[in-house]
Amino acid sequence: MTELTDLGVAAIRDGVAAGTFTATEVATAFNAAVVQAQDALNAFIVTTPDVALAAAAKVDADRAAGKPLGKMAGVPIGMKDLFATQGVQTTAASKILEGFKPEYESTVSQKLWDAGAGMLGKLNLDQFAMGSSNETSAFGNVVSPWRRPNDTAPLAPGGSSGGSSAAVAARLAPAATGTDTGGSIRQPAAFTGISGIKPTYGRCSRWGVVAFASSLDQAGPMARDVTDCAIMLEAMAGFDPKDSTSLDLPVPDWSAALSSDLRGKKVGIPREYRLDGMDADVARVWDEGIAWLKDAGAEVIDISLPHTKYALPTYYIIAPAEASSNLARYDGVRYGLRDLPQGAGLQDMYAATRAAGFGDEVKRRILIGTYVLSAGFYDAYYTQAQKVRTLIARDFSQAFEQVDVILAPTAPTAAFALGENSDDPLAMYLNDVFSVPASLAGLPAMSVPAGLDRNGLPLGLQVIGKAFDEQGVLNAGLAIEQRAAFTARPTRWW
Amino acid sequence: MSEYRIQGATGEWEVVIGLEVHAQVTSNAKLFSGAATAFGAEPNAQVSLVDAAMPGMLPVPNRECIRQAVRTGMAIDAQINKWSRFDRKNYFYADLPQGYQISQLYHPLVGEGALEIQLDEKDPTSTKTIGIERIHVEQDAGKLMHDQHPTMSYVDLNRSGVALMEIVSRPDMRSPAEAGAYLAKLRQILRYVGSCDGNMDQGSMRADVNVSVRKPGAEFGTRTETKNVNSVRFVMAVVEQEAKRQVALIEDGGTVVQETRLYDPDRNETRSMRSKEDAHDYRYFPDPDLLPLVLDDAFLEECRASLPELPDAKRQRYEAGLGLSPYNAAALTADVETARQFEALLASVAKAAGKGEADVAKRVANWLLSERPGILNAQNIPTDSPKNSIEANTAIVVATEAGTISGSKAKEIFERHLTSDIDLAAEIDSNKQTTDTGAIEAAVDAVLAANADKVEQYKGGKEALFGFFVGQTMKAMQGKGNPQAVNQVLKAKLG
Numbered sequence: 009m010t011e012l013t014d015l016g017v018a019a020i021r022d023g024v025a026a027g028t029f030t031a032t033e034v035a036t037a038f039n040a041a042v043v044q045a046q047d048a049l050n051a052f053i054v055t056t057p058d059v060a061l062a063a064a065a066k067v068d069a070d071r072a073a074g075k076p077l078g079k080m081a082g083v084p085i086g087m088k089d090l091f092a093t094q095g096v097q098t099t100a101a102s103k104i105l106e107g108f109k110p111e112y113e114s115t116v117s118q119k120l121w122d123a124g125a126g127m128l129g130k131l132n133l134d135q136f137a138m139g140s141s142n143e144t145s146a147f148g149n150v151v152s153p154w155r156r157p158n159d160t161a162p163l164a165p166g167g168s169s170g171g172s173s174a175a176v177a178a179r180l181a182p183a184a185t186g187t188d189t190g191g192s193i194r195q196p197a198a199f200t201g202i203s204g205i206k207p208t209y210g211r212c213s214r215w216g217v218v219a220f221a222s223s224l225d226q227a228g229p230m231a232r233d234v235t236d237c238a239i240m241l242e243a244m245a246g247f248d249p250k251d252s253t254s255l256d257l258p259v260p261d262w263s264a265a266l267s268s269d270l271r272g273k274k275v276g277i278p279r280e281y282r283l284d285g286m287d288a289d290v291a292r293v294w295d296e297g298i299a300w301l302k303d304a305g306a307e308v309i310d311i312s313l314p315h316t317k318y319a320l321p322t323y324y325i326i327a328p329a330e331a332s333s334n335l336a337r338y339d340g341v342r343y344g345l346r347d348l349p350q351g352a353g354l355q356d357m358y359a360a361t362r363a364a365g366f367g368d369e370v371k372r373r374i375l376i377g378t379y380v381l382s383a384g385f386y387d388a389y390y391t392q393a394q395k396v397r398t399l400i401a402r403d404f405s406q407a408f409e410q411v412d413v414i415l416a417p418t419a420p421t422a423a424f425a426l427g428e429n430s431d432d433p434l435a436m437y438l439n440d441v442f443s444v445p446a447s448l449a450g451l452p453a454m455s456v457p458a459g460l461d462r463n464g465l466p467l468g469l470q471v472i473g474k475a476f477d478e479q480g481v482l483n484a485g486l487a488i489e490q491r492a493a494f495t496a497r498p499t500r501w502w
Numbered sequence: 503m504s505e506y507r508i509q510g511a512t513g514e515w516e517v518v519i520g521l522e523v524h525a526q527v528t529s530n531a532k533l534f535s536g537a538a539t540a541f542g543a544e545p546n547a548q549v550s551l552v553d554a555a556m557p558g559m560l561p562v563p564n565r566e567c568i569r570q571a572v573r574t575g576m577a578i579d580a581q582i583n584k585w586s587r588f589d590r591k592n593y594f595y596a597d598l599p600q601g602y603q604i605s606q607l608y609h610p611l612v613g614e615g616a617l618e619i620q621l622d623e624k625d626p627t628s629t630k631t632i633g634i635e636r637i638h639v640e641q642d643a644g645k646l647m648h649d650q651h652p653t654m655s656y657v658d659l660n661r662s663g664v665a666l667m668e669i670v671s672r673p674d675m676r677s678p679a680e681a682g683a684y685l686a687k688l689r690q691i692l693r694y695v696g697s698c699d700g701n702m703d704q705g706s707m708r709a710d711v712n713v714s715v716r717k718p719g720a721e722f723g724t725r726t727e728t729k730n731v732n733s734v735r736f737v738m739a740v741v742e743q744e745a746k747r748q749v750a751l752i753e754d755g756g757t758v759v760q761e762t763r764l765y766d767p768d769r770n771e772t773r774s775m776r777s778k779e780d781a782h783d784y785r786y787f788p789d790p791d792l793l794p795l796v797l798d799d800a801f802l803e804e805c806r807a808s809l810p811e812l813p814d815a816k817r818q819r820y821e822a823g824l825g826l827s828p829y830n831a832a833a834l835t836a837d838v839e840t841a842r843q844f845e846a847l848l849a850s851v852a853k854a855a856g857k858g859e860a861d862v863a864k865r866v867a868n869w870l871l872s873e874r875p876g877i878l879n880a881q882n883i884p885t886d887s888p889k890n891s892i893e894a895n896t897a898i899v900v901a902t903e904a905g906t907i908s909g910s911k912a913k914e915i916f917e918r919h920l921t922s923d924i925d926l927a928a929e930i931d932s933n934k935q936t937t938d939t940g941a942i943e944a945a946v947d948a949v950l951a952a953n954a955d956k957v958e959q960y961k962g963g964k965e966a967l968f969g970f971f972v973g974q975t976m977k978a979m980q981g982k983g984n985p986q987a988v989n990q991v992l993k994a995k996l997g
C-alpha cells in the first residue's frame with residue numbers, strides 16, 4: 009500500500025468511508041510529516057496536531073455509529089493563516105497580529121470542519137497576503153520542497169499562499185486553503201506542481217478572512233489534482249449573509265459533473281499574453297496545452313484581450329488603495345501589537361505600533377494606497393484604475409461571447425530562488441502579470457501542473473472561465489491534467 | 503426676506519446659515535451589525551465583532567436603517583435615489599475602530615428636498631422654504647472617556663456603528679430665528695416619521711452650524727462650521743455669536759478663516775478647533791465590502807405607504823376639517839405625541855357622544871390645551887398617569903359637551919378623580935346641572951330678595967352687578983344651574 013500521505017482528498021475520504029484505514033491513522037501520518045518538515049520548509053506558523061486528531065476521532069466515531077459522513081470526512085488539511093480560527097492564533101503572517109486568537113471562526117473554515125475536515129495547522133504566507141514568494145512573512149519565509157538539480161539553493165514556493173503550496177507539494181497535507189487576490193492561489197500552485205482554483209468572486213465567503221483587497225480577495229482550494237480541488241471547493245463555497253458581496257447561488261456538484269470531454273467547447277488563446285522575450289519553456293508548455301485541449305475535442309481560437317497590458321498597473325493601484333484602508337484597523341488600540349513608548353500620545357502610539365508591526369512590503373503598499381487615494385491624485389489614479397478595470401472586465405465578457413474558456417500560462421517563469429527578486433518590488437510584481445487580469449474581472453481561474461522547465465521545475469497552465477462557470481474551468485483543467493500526466497514530485501531532502 | 507441684520511461700524515451685515523444635522527436613526531440594531539443601540543447601556547455592552555473591527559469582519563446593511571432614511575426623505579419631498587453607494591471616510595482616531603467611517607459622499611441615498619418653516623405661530627404668511635441638499639446615512643463613532651484613569655483614556659464602542667442620517671440644508675437661512683425654526687421643524691418631522699427620537703440631550707440629534715456674513719446682496723463670505731451643537735437654543739446662540747464675531751473680525755481688518763469651531767454654552771462663545779490647513783485628507787473611496795444599494799419599487803411603495811400624516815397636512819386638516827383655530831391647530835400638531843393624544847381622545851369622545859369629530863373637536867382641543875394642563879400642573883400629576891386615562895377624559899368631556907355638567911364642575915370633578923378614588927360616573931350624575939326653569943326662578947327670586955340693595959344699584963345703572971347675581975344663583979344651586987338658563991331668568995327678572 010502507498011503511504012497515507014501520498015493520498016489526496018478523494019482517496020482519503022473514500023478510504024475512511026470504506027474502512028480501509030481510519031481518519032485517526034490519516035491524521036497521525038500527516039501530523040508526523042508536518043513535524044518532520046517544519047524546520048526545513050517552515051510551511052506552518054503554528055501546528056495543531058491535537059485539532060487534527062480530534063476531528064479525525066469524531067469522523068471515526070461517526071462512521072462507527074453509522075452516521076452520514078461529510079464531503080471532506082477524515083481529510084486533514086492545512087489552513088492558510090489568513091482565515092480566523094477560533095482559539096487558534098491567526099496572524100496573517102504579521103507581527104502586528106502575533107498572539108491574536110480570534111473568538112470566531114471564518115465561514116470558509118467552519119464549512120470545511122462541518123464537512124468533516126480536520127486542521128493540521130495554520131500555514132505560512134506572505135504578510136497580509138502581499139507578495140509572490142512568501143518572503144514577506146514575519147515568521148520566516150517558506151522554502152519550496154522543490155530544488156534545481158544538483159543545487160541546494162532554496163527556491164520560492166510562490167505567494168502569497170506559499171505555505172499552502174509547499175505543504176501540499178511536500179505531502180504534508182493532502183490539500184490546503186488558499187486565498188487569491190492577484191494570483192496568490194494560482195502562482196504558488198504553478199511553482200510547486202499542484203492544482204489550485206480561485207472561484208468566481210463571491211463564491212466563497214470573505215467573512216473571517218483577514219482582508220487584503222476586498223474587491224479582489226477570494227478563497228479557494230489547493231490540492232494535488234483537479235478532482236480534489238472540485239470536492240474541496242464544494243465544501244468551501246456557498247452564500248453567506250454575513251458577506252454582502254457573497255453570491256446568492258446554489259453550489260453545484262462540480263466533482264460529480266467533471267468531464268474532460270471538451271467536444272463542442274471553444275478555447276480562446278489571448279494573443280496579448282504572448283509576451284516578447286517569453287520564457288521558452290513557458291511558451292512550449294502553453295503550446296502543448298493548446299494541443300491537449302484540441303485532443304480533448306475543443307476548438308481553439310485566437311482571441312484578443314486588448315487591455316491586458318494595463319492590468320498590472322491597475323491592480324497595483326486598486327489593491328494597495330483598498331489595503332491602505334483595510335489595514336487601518338491594526339492600530340494598537342483593541343487587539344494585536346501595541347507599541348506605546350514612554351510618554352507617547354495617541355498619534356505616537358499609532359506610528360510606533362504600525363512601524364513595529366508591519367513589514368516593509370505591507371508598508372510599501374499602505375503608502376502606495378494612501379497616495380493614490382489622496383486629494384489631488386484620486387482621479388488620476390484610483391478613478392482611472394476603476395475605469396480600466398471595467399475595460400478589462402469588458403475584454404473578457406466580449407471574448408466569452410466567442411469562447412468557453414481561455415488558456416494561458418499561470419506565471420511568466422518557474423519558481424525563482426529566494427532572494428532573487430526580493431530587492432526589486434517591480435520584478436516581483438511582474439510575476440502576477442498573467443494572473444491579475446482574471447482577478448480584476450472576478451472570474452474563476454485555475455492553475456494545473458503541465459510540465460517541467462529545463463531545470464526540472466514545475467510549470468502551470470491557467471484556465472480562465474466565465475463568471476460562475478467553475479465547471480468549465482475544472483473540466484478544461486481535467487483535460488490538461490489527464491494529458492500532461494504530470495507525476496513529478498519533489499525529491500525529499502528535508 | 504429676513505430683516506435680521508448685524509449692525510456693524512461699516513453698516514448692516516447679513517448672516518447666511520446652513521445646517522448639517524446628524525440624526526440617529528431609530529432602529530433596534532446598528533447600521534452594519536446586529537448589535538443593540540439603546541441609550542445608557544454599560545460601556546462596551548453593545549459591541550459586535552463588526553463594531554470592534556476585528557480582523558475579517560464585514561459590514562452588512564441593516565434594511566430598517568435604510569428604510570427609515572428613505573421615509574425621512576419622502577417626508578421632506580426629496581428625491582429618493584434608487585441607486586446609492588457607501589464610501590469610506592478614512593482617518594485614525596481611537597473611537598473609530600475600522601480606521602474609517604462608512605458614509606456616503608459621492609452617491610447619497612436621498613437627494614434634493616425642502617421643508618417649510620413658519621417664523622410666527624400666529625402669522626400663516628410668515629413662511630419660508632429651506633432647501634435640503636441631501637440626506638445620507640453613515641456610521642457613528644464610539645466615545646472616548648477621559649475621566650476613568652489618571653493617565654489613560656478609555657474607549658466606549660456602544661455608539662460605534664450606530665446609524666446616523668446626515669441631513670444637509672442649503673445655505674438658505676438668514677437669522678437665528680430661521681435656523682431655530684428649521685431645526686425645530688426638522689425635529690418635528692423626524693419624530694412624526696419615527697425615524698429619529700429627536701432627543702437632543704441624549705445626542706440623538708445634533709447640528710453642525712455653518713455661518714458666514716456678507717453685506718446684504720453681496721457674494722457669500724467665508725464660512726465657519728461649529729460642530730455638535732445639541733439644542734435649538736444653542737444653534738440660535740451660535741448663529742448670533744458667530745455672526746457678531748465675524749463682523750467684528752472683518753471690520754477690524756481681519757479675515758474669516760474656514761475652520762471648525764466648538765460652542766461653549768457656559769461662556770456663550772465659539773472657539774477654534776482646527777483650521778482648514780490641518781484638515782484631514784479623508785481619502786474617500788467606495789467601500790469595496792459593500793455592493794451599491796439598489797432600492798426596488800416595492801420597497802419604496804412600502805416606505806411611502808407607511809408614512810404617517812405629516813405635521814403641515816395635519817395642521818391644515820385640523821383647521822379646515824375640524825374647524826380649530828390656527829393657534830390650536832399649531833399647538834396640537836407641534837409634537838407628534840400631542841397630536842396622537844388629541845386624535846385618540848377626539849375619536850373616543852365623538853363615539854361616546856354620538857357626534858361627528860368636527861362637532862366635538864373644539865371642546866376636546868380646549869380641554870387638552872387649556873383646561874386639563876392646568877389641573878395636571880396644579881396637582882403635579884404626569885400626563886402618562888394611569889388616572890389620566892382616555893376613559894376618564896372621555897367621560898368628562900362628553901358630559902360637558904352634552905351640557906350635563908358645567909365647565910367648572912368638569913374641572914372640579916376631574917381634579918377629584920385624579921387625587922382620590924371617586925366613582926366618576928356617579929359623581930357626574932350627582933352634579934348634573936338643571937335647566938328646570940321653575941327651580942332656577944325660585945333660586946333667582948330668593949337671591950334678588952336677599953340682595954334688594956344691589957338690585958336697586960343695578961337698576962340705577964351699575965350693570966356690572968349682573969355677574970354677582972349669576973354667581974349667587976349658581977352658588978345657591980350648588981353649581982348645578984345651567985348658566986345659560988340662569989342668565990335668561992335673571993335678565994327677565996331684572997328687566
